Amino acid sequence: MSTIPTATISRLVTYLRILTTLENHGVKNTSSEQLAEEAQVSAFQVRKDLAYFGRFGTRGAGYTVPTLRRELRRILGLNRPWNVAIIGMGRLGQAIADYPHFEQYDFSLKACFDINPKVIGQTISSNHVYGMDALPQIVKEKGIDIGFLTVPQASAQDAADALVAAGIKGILNFAPVVINVPREVHVEPVDFLAGLKRVSFYIINPGLKEELA
Amino acid sequence: MSTIPTATISRLVTYLRILTTLENHGVKNTSSEQLAEEAQVSAFQVRKDLAYFGRFGTRGAGYTVPTLRRELRRILGLNRPWNVAIIGMGRLGQAIADYPHFEQYDFSLKACFDINPKVIGQTISSNHVYGMDALPQIVKEKGIDIGFLTVPQASAQDAADALVAAGIKGILNFAPVVINVPREVHVEPVDFLAGLKRVSFYIINPGLKEELA
DNA sequence: ATCTATTTGTGAAATTTGCCACAATAAAAC
């Protein structure tokens, strides 16, 4: 298990989602073939991705939906609660605070932060908004693991530094900029404008899309 | 120019953003070294990425910021206006309609759509909300190229089918599901929950992050 | 109990992507 492709982790998330949908529909068994079709990858790929972590199927019969789902949740670390905080309670931060689907996945919004005195002290979706100076203490007290960075581009590095100093372990970066953090902190970009620009490129270069069977 | 890595396109978007920031700060010249540092990749990578599309620098001197920026905008297709529509005017759709930074990039929000009779006919951020039956006609009339898919997971495939039937060329998919479209339509996922789950994995597996110099 | 039909798990090949060294070349210094 020396190294695992990033793309594999992304696909595991997709497989998990498909398994959840199957389970909700009462489906008991599945196969690499079915997962592959839903995820739009090859069946080889599904099996190879799973093989990085162990053996989860039975030859000739395929996979048991609840079992594989449980295993993938364990592999991805989703079988434990994660405490998250939002940094920057502007339009996007507020929209995310309103989003009800976290709890369903054992992600729990524990605190909100902003730098604007007019916003600090308000209550947004039944969450108190703290000032940035309270960050280290609240992170420690509430055991916050992950920060959602929803501040303007120009403030993103500063806010990220504050999160790192407070001892956060992962950052979901919504700002359209590459932020610099120590290696032990993991950053995932969620970059809407970048996606839009990629769409632009692929529309004007239709030939450059990789062929799919 | 047979095939260009997807990762290269993502990095070009990053380089463009860096160049825009540099230009706004009045910086006239730059180098693969500087771009590499800001983008957190190697200088080789920057030069290789650019080499797919031509020669843009002068040896010994580096790159001229406005020139390289203009070239990247051309390569990415950002030197022309793009007309976009939002499908699904719930919390996220509304937040995006409010987002003012589109115009700055020659992306123009031309129409909003929903399936809920209570929402249809409303005006959101000075955009009229149309019913889904109006999609084909409005897409044609207003020359809409790109659709933002912000409907619930369960409706995403249906709404995507409607977009495809209406003749849209690209989709930014905010729903947490893999949608199935013909090859000539390009889909970019913007998947917040998937990012969150990847963070979870990398927090519990700190050893699996690729080494960086 | 044996055979047949499936479908997984995996080593090896093929492909893709990234890395690196260095020749080419332009600007600056002298």
Next chain:
DNA sequence: GTTTTATTGTGGCAAATTTCACAAATAGAT
């Protein structure tokens, strides 16, 4: 005008990733 310095552009190599073929194993049929 020549030399020095700097930095790009690129061909070849290494590493990572995907694809593939097939042996191993299991469930179900006979």
